[in-house]
Amino acid sequence: MAPYDSMRDFAAALEARDKLIRIKEMDQDKYELTALSYKLIDRMKAKAPAFLVEKIKVNGKWHESPVIANIYNGFDNIAQCFGVARLSDDQAAMYDAAVGKIMSYQDKEGHWATMEPKKVDQKDAPCKEVILEGEAADLALFPWIKNNPGDASQYISTGSVIMQDPELGRNVGTYRMQVKGPRKVGVYFTNQSHGYKFMMQAAERGEERVKVSVASGIDPISWMMSCTRLTQTGDDEIAFAGGFREKPVEVVKSETNDLSVPAHAEFVIEGEISMDAEKEGPYGEMLGYIGKEVYTFTIDIQAITHRKNPWVFNVWPGIGGAYMTLPWDVSHYTQMSKMMPNLVKLYTPIETASIVVISIDKQLPGQGIEAGMMILGTRAVGFGKKMVIVVDKDVDVTDMSRVMHAVGTRWQPVPASVLVNHSFHIPIDPSSREMFLSSKIVIDATRQLPSEGGPETYPLDNRAVVEEQAPEGFEQVEKNWESYFKK
Ligand SMILES: Cc1cc2nc3c(=O)[nH]c(=O)nc-3n(C[C@H](O)[C@H](O)[C@H](O)COP(=O)(O)O)c2cc1C
Numbered sequence: 018m019a020p021y022d023s024m025r026d027f028a029a030a031l032e033a034r035d036k037l038i039r040i041k042e043m044d045q046d047k048y049e050l051t052a053l054s055y056k057l058i059d060r061m062k063a064k065a066p067a068f069l070v071e072k073i074k075v076n077g078k079w080h081e082s083p084v085i086a087n088i089y090n091g092f093d094n095i096a097q098c099f100g101v102a103r104l105s106d107d108q109a110a111m112y113d114a115a116v117g118k119i120m121s122y123q124d125k126e127g128h129w130a131t132m133e134p135k136k137v138d139q140k141d142a143p144c145k146e147v148i149l150e151g152e153a154a155d156l157a158l159f160p161w162i163k164n165n166p167g168d169a170s171q172y173i174s175t176g177s178v179i180m181q182d183p184e185l186g187r188n189v190g191t192y193r194m195q196v197k198g199p200r201k202v203g204v205y206f207t208n209q210s211h212g213y214k215f216m217m218q219a220a221e222r223g224e225e226r227v228k229v230s231v232a233s234g235i236d237p238i239s240w241m242m243s244c245t246r247l248t249q250t251g252d253d254e255i256a257f258a259g260g261f262r263e264k265p266v267e268v269v270k271s272e273t274n275d276l277s278v279p280a281h282a283e284f285v286i287e288g289e290i291s292m293d294a295e296k297e298g299p300y301g302e303m304l305g306y307i308g309k310e311v312y313t314f315t316i317d318i319q320a321i322t323h324r325k326n327p328w329v330f331n332v333w334p335g336i337g338g339a340y341m342t343l344p345w346d347v348s349h350y351t352q353m354s355k356m357m358p359n360l361v362k363l364y365t366p367i368e369t370a371s372i373v374v375i376s377i378d379k380q381l382p383g384q385g386i387e388a389g390m391m392i393l394g395t396r397a398v399g400f401g402k403k404m405v406i407v408v409d410k411d412v413d414v415t416d417m418s419r420v421m422h423a424v425g426t427r428w429q430p431v432p433a434s435v436l437v438n439h440s441f442h443i444p445i446d447p448s449s450r451e452m453f454l455s456s457k458i459v460i461d462a463t464r465q466l467p468s469e470g471g472p473e474t475y476p477l478d479n480r481a482v483v484e485e486q487a488p489e490g491f492e493q494v495e496k497n498w499e500s501y502f503k504k
Contacts, residue, residue, distance in 0.1 A: 019100030020262035023143070023281035024234045024330060028085060030097065031067050034104065037088070042072035042079075051164055051333060054086060058337040063091035063108050063367075065337070069328070073160040075171070080160035084329045089237070089341040092415075098237040099261070112343075112364075112415045119347040122261050127351060129247055130260030134268040134277060142269035142280035144232070146325045150272065154321040155199040159284075162331045167307040168300050171196040175330045176231040176286065177243035177254075178204060179276050180215045188215055189254035191244045193334075194231065195297050200318040203297035204229075204290065205311065207444065209400070211251040216290065216314060226289040228274040229316055234283025234330040237341075238262050245345035249397055255279070261344075273319045283327045288318040303370060305335035306447040338367025349398040356395075357388055364414040365402075371446060372404045374414040382468045386435055389459030393437065401443040403457045409464055411481055423462045432470055433461040 021027040031037040043049040050070060057065035067088040073080050089095065092111035093104050099118040105111065122130040139145045149155070161171040173194040180188050188211045195203035206212035219227045235243070238261050242254040255277075259265045268277035273287045294312040302308040342365075350363040353375075361376040377388050389405040392398055399405075408414065408423045428434075435458065442455035449455045465471025484491060 019098060020238060020264055021098065021236055022267070023236055024085070024088070024240075024283060024328065027098065027237045028067065028069065028088060028328075031088060031094065034097075035066070036091075036094065037067040037069060040068055040070045042074075043070045044074040045084075045160070045162055046074050046077065048166065050084065050086065050162065050331070054333045054336045057087060058090075063093070064106055065090050067094075075160040075162070076157075082159050082327055082329055084160055084162065084331055085234075086331045086333070087337065088330070089241075090337050092340060092343070095241075095340050095343050098241070109413050109415050115343055116347055116350075119261070119344050120351065123351055127355070129252075129257055129348075130263075131253070131256040132259030132262070132265050134255050134259055135265040136277065137267045137269050137280050139269060142267070143324045144278065144280055144282040144285050145269065145272075145322050147327075148272060148320065148322045150320045154286075154318055156196055156202070156318070156321070157199055159323075159327065160329055161196050162329070164331075164333050165301040165307065169195055169298050169310075172300065173202060173231070173233060173286070174332045174334070175233050175240070176204075177233070177235055177240065177279075178212055179230045179232065179278060180212065180227060180290075181276055182215050182218055185211075185215060185218055185251055187253040187255065188212060188251050189239075189243045191240075193300060194316070195300070197295075197315065200288075202286075202316050202318065203295060203313055204316050205297055205300075205313045211246075214251060216292070220292055225292050227292075228276060229288055229290050230271040230274065230276040230278045231286040231316070232278045232282035232284070233286070234328055235279045236262075236266065236281060239266055239279055241341050241344055244339070245342050245348070246397075247344060247348045271320075272322060282324075283330065284321065284323045286316075286318055287320040287322075288316040290314050290316050301333070301335060302445050303334040303339070304445055304447065305369075306445075308445050339370065340367060353392065353395065353398060357391060359384060360388065361410040362414045363392075363398075366417055366420075368417060371402060371443070372406065373398075373402045374406045374408065374420050376408045376410045376412055376414050377463065378410045379463045382466045385433065385461030385463040386459055389461060390435060393440065393457055393459065396441065399457075400441060403442060403446070403455045404460065405458075406460045406462055408462050411478065412462075420462075424460060427464050428460055428462040429465060429470065433463075433465060435459040 069085045096111045096115040101114040163171045239258040242258045267280040269280040271287045278285045297313045298310045299307050354360045359378045363375045385407040389407045392405045412423045413419045437457040444452045464475045
């Protein structure tokens with residue numbers, strides 16, 4: 018039952034719902050896990066189960082440590098993490114249920130719930146079942162995955178990087194880590210990240226090395242907090258996780274530094290981040306392309322602690338979409354709805370993160386374009402989005418077939434579009450000629466009013482007519498849904 022204290026508890030709950038499959042062995046030297054990730058999503062989309070591979074071949078060696086992946090696929094899985102009681106495969110309903118839960122953790126002033134973590138002793142911390150220090154801390158003992166032949170090497174793809182700053186407090190963020198040697202990894206802090214801000218703050222104090230602990234395979238809500246930026250200030254994600262869990266996260270002191278780490282993690286990697294920049298990448302990135310080589314920080318590892326028979330939690334960015342960053346979308350929605358009372362929903366399509374779809378309760382001419390420009394003009398939200406599609410409130414923003422139907426039937430490219438030649442953008446968009454710059458577009462796919470150049474009367478939408486004039490049919494089918502599939 019939610020809240021889950023560990024990734025394993027959540028995996029067991031997924032298995033009980035038939036959303037986790039176990040596979041005896043796979044050869045990642047032949048990219049078998051990668052192919053499975055693609056094929057599961059190709060064929061099953063949001064219904065694709067998580068998979069746990071018990072034995073994996075990596076770099077010519079069979080490892081007994083399992084690899085688990087695809088555990089946050091589908092809004093039903095996200096709703097499950099937040100304790101939604103009635104789960105189903107109706108993605109629109111599960112999206113609404115999960116969003117409702119997340120929004121319930123924000124007060125009227127926009128503050129998110131927090132709860133300080135609870136410190137536990139080493140003996141009560143599963144992540145300390147095995148402690149490897151110095152030479153014994155060897156990354157080659159574990160099956161870290163090289164996702165793609167185009168990647169520079171194996172990556173630790175689910176590390177929650179924990180740092181503490183005397184002025185800024187604690188930060189927990191997910192940043193990719195390239196395996197560079199038995200005790201050395203790269204860590205890629207983009208310049209908008211709080212990890213980067215913490216490094217710059219330490220540099221200003223003249224520090225050459227920064228203590229760090231990285232937890233991988235943590236409880237689901239801590240993981241989601243680590244992947245999202247709920248505020249621009251770098252507040253403590255572990256405290257947010259406690260607030261959202263309504264139960265503190267159990268933490269334990271690291272072996273070689275004073276940083277507290279989630280006690281139920283599969284792995285904790287401890288070390289020091291050096292200020293010296295080194296080459297990192299390329300890596301198959303979130304937008305679905307092999308990114309450019311970059312210069313970034315490295316961590317010298319001093320200790321690895323882990324559970325017995327630890328599970329490597331891996332993600333393939335760009336395959337299946339990022340359901341686990343839903344709290345980020347919700348925080349964007351709540352920020353924007355303060356300025357835009359007619360905003361109904363805001364959704365980043367799981368198919369591609371550089372687009373955002375919003376629905377509005379349109380009352381006046383011009384409100385579609387106005388809404389799109391507000392999204393593009395708000396850095397925290399518009400950063401990384403190069404297309405805003407604005408639809409009427411009767412369109413389900415989470416269903417891209419409905420959104421495309423609206424674009425195809427309610428949008429007139431002229432005059433219902435705004436083109437922006439250059440604006441600030443994420444650095445990993447392969448179509449950008451200049452890093453951090455992109456052209457952008459607002460597509461106003463709301464029904465155009467006559468004063469906007471639209472028709473005098475808009476024809477009725479087929480489905481809306483049935484929903485409004487014969488709702489019993491839908492209610493009946495929903496009620497009997499499961500019975501249709503009983504054998
Ligand atoms: C699987 C995954 C990998 C990510 N990799 C990176 C990365 O390498 N660098 C980065 O700056 N952000 C990365 N992000 C995005 C950050 O996790 C996200 O911006 C988070 O809010 C960072 O924490 P911060 O807000 O405290 O900086 C990644 C997100 C996910 C889900």
